[in-house]
Amino acid sequence: MIRRFAFVIAVIALALGTGSPPALAHKMKIFASATGATILGYAYFNADSRAVQTKVSVRGADGSTVFTGVTDDKGQFAVQATRRMDHHISVIGDDGHMATFTVTAAELPDSLPPAGGAAPAPAAAVPAAAAATVVGSDDLRNFIDQSVSRQLRPLREQIDAYQEKIWLHDVIGGIGYIVGVAGLAFGFANRRRRPQVTEPS
């Protein structure tokens, strides 16, 4: 009995050992945020594996398709927003992986027309160099928006990564559930057999 128990412990330890980097998840995910009117994002599996050459489509809150394309060799994509509305991004891999992400209207600059508004003028991308010649208050506001979102981006990436991380307590909790379910099954199975057991043996 002790040997059997030791064997069980060894198998569980082995299972835990092989899964020792529990930070690694297997699931396609998207991260995206708006810098000015440009939505920059990337599709990834984990910290060191991006989803390259994967189909991306971006749908506006009004149902229009804003963008379709594939991610580049770093898993990245860039979309020019022309209206201030929620942008629903979805990435679909040929092998059935799928992920969705929403960039909310609040992230996009006020200068864009709202969804369903007048046909927008082609959004002029504000190059970083233009920041040097800040004149009007709109330009100043755009400049501040852009630099704040650039500063916030790594922080948001980190929060996103933390949310998606698989923690050791998830793994241990799962194993605990399995042990618990097995215990229940064992108990029920024995209860069903008890009348036979009480017969003289």
Added chain:
Amino acid sequence: MAHIPDGVVSFPVLAVGAAVTVAGCAYALKRLPPERIPQAAILSAVFFVASLVHFPVGPSSVHLILNGLTGVILGWAAFPAILIALLLQAVLFGFGGVVVLGVNVMNMAVPAVICGLLFDVLYRRTGDSPRLAALAAGFCGGLGVLLTTLAVALSLGVSGREFLPAAKLIVLTHVPVMVVEAVFTAAAIGLVLRVKPGFIARPGLSPAWERVE
């Protein structure tokens, strides 16, 4: 890509997956003697954790499945073991999904049972040689992954995706997984046969080691 996420496969595929899963689990639980429940739980835990071991391959990312090993050791009992492991993977890790659970269980547990039954046949023919038995187990371990990838591609194909590109991509990216699992299964079964031969014994199967014991 063994775990299909929610919202990818069509309704008929979901229905077939759920039906196969319910039927398979019912049959397996009926056959499962209570004293083998702890063993099923251990394999369920191993299967649950194995999905965390993953590596990038080409444009995708793959992970161990270990359904071949589960099937070789558990036979039909692989059905409930994989069901519980996949449910927990969906809830705790976000792999796959709860709605699509039946399809994922079907795609992994049916190959597992096939591998288990095939291993029984092969084992009877290997006689008393643990080395040949380990080789057979390794073959079954690799086959489990191959069948699962084909089942996933088929699920996507029936749901309206193009079957051939998906199948090619999934099977090719899983070649390393097949190799790793074949080696791992062969090593694990080889060890078990030498240390504790009764561990893979199944009722209805009376090969050499049971007569010896």
